[in-house]
Amino acid sequence: MTTPLLDVGDLRVSYPGRGFRARPHEVLHGVSLSVREGETLGLVGESGSGKTTIGRAVLGLVKADGGRIHFHGQDITHAPARVRRILARDIQVVFQDPYTSLNPSLTIGDILSEPLVVQGASPADARARVRELLDQVGLPADASERLPREFSGGQRQRVAIARALAPRPRLIVCDEPVSALDLSTQARVLDLFVDIQRRTGVAYLFVSHDLTVIRHVSHRVTVLYRGDIVETGPADRVTSTPEHPYTQRLLLAAPVADPLRQRQRREERRRLAATPTAGPRG
Template sequence: MTTPLLDVTDLRVAYPGRGLRARPHEVLHGVSLHVREGETLGLVGESGSGKTTIGRAVLGLAKPSGGRVLFQDQDITHVPPKARRSLARDIQVVFQDPYTSLNPSLTIGDILSEPLVVRGASGSDARNRVRELLDHVGLPANASARLPREFSGGQRQRVAIARALAPKPRLIVCDEPVSALDLSTQTRVLDLFIDIQRRTGVSYLFVSHDLSVIRHISHRVTVLYRGDVVETGPADRITSSPEHAYTQALLLAAPVADPVRQRERRSERRRLASLEPSETKAN
């Protein structure tokens, strides 16, 4: 078996408690997962499950209190800031809100070329790469002269994806990247992620609370509940016939057009929510 691109083992993260004598609050209780080359691992769970914290730990934005994070077989759990900056070439991120993650005073061309110039690219090389990136994400070449506020939410997210692709990374952490978009735009952006992966071989650690989004894009799925992994496996199985009651409840949360079925699903979801977290079957 080949070595995973990203290998997270027994990861623990604790945040300081509120108050002078408050004990730290542990939000991850020993999570293990891995992402292979060219693969999308979907992390799904409700708010507070710890899925975003995993992404932040991989990016160095949350300090682990235990466990380890390996990238390309190198331990990056506690790398110093200078080494972390050098990792940015290989590990990038796409955030939830494309507007606040883009500098509103810079043109799209400057936003995309800035990380390239910082890494030593010449002006002409950076401009050529910007044209290439805009083409990759389906934006016209004249977009480089415009400001982020001139674009729709879906277009801004395409710019954010292009910025993440600029240094040709091996892994992109996608933190709820389509949750702020309408349904039709969500589908187009998800299809763009899939197309980019096919063309470049980049891997995704894809964080979402929506099991239908995870089903659309993921090869494998890891389900998180209150800081613990409760189920993991191939996306087709997890999103169609999950074994754990919590995953089944997530699946039932998706609305359906039939009012009778919707009422039945809501009743079943309430029943599943009453089960103990340790129970792996709904019946």
């Protein structure tokens, strides 16, 4: 069996407590997961479940209190800044808000070429790569001369995706990358993620609170509830016939167009809400 690209084992993360002498609050209670080459693992759960914290720990943005994070066989759990700069070639991120994740004073060309030049590319090679990236995410070539404010939310997120793809990474952490977009734009950007993966073989750790979004892009799905994994498995099964009551509630929370069916789903969700949520499963 091949070694996973990303292997997280018994990960524990705590945040400082609020107030004087408050004890730290543990938000991840020993989480284990893996992502294979070219695979999308969807992380889904409500706000506060710990899904974003997992992504931030992989990126080195929060400190792990316990457990391990291995990337391509290398232990990066407590990697120093120098190693993290090297890892940036292989691990990239697309953040939630396309409006704040781009420098408003730089042109799109500068935003995309800057990390390439820092990593040693010549200006000519960087410009050629920018043209390739813009084509890859479906933006016109003249976009490189424009500022972020001249683009819509969906177009800005395409720029953010292009920036993540610039160093040809092996893994992209996608932190709620479509939640700030309207539904029609969401669908187009999700299709873009799928198409890019098919063409490049990049792997995604895809974080979302929306089970419908996760179903669209994922090969496997891991469901988090208050810092614990309660269900994991193939995306088709987890997003259509989930076993855990919490995952079932997430599924029923997704709106449907039929008013009668929507009312039935609300009633079923209320019934499940009265069922105690059991511990981790699968």
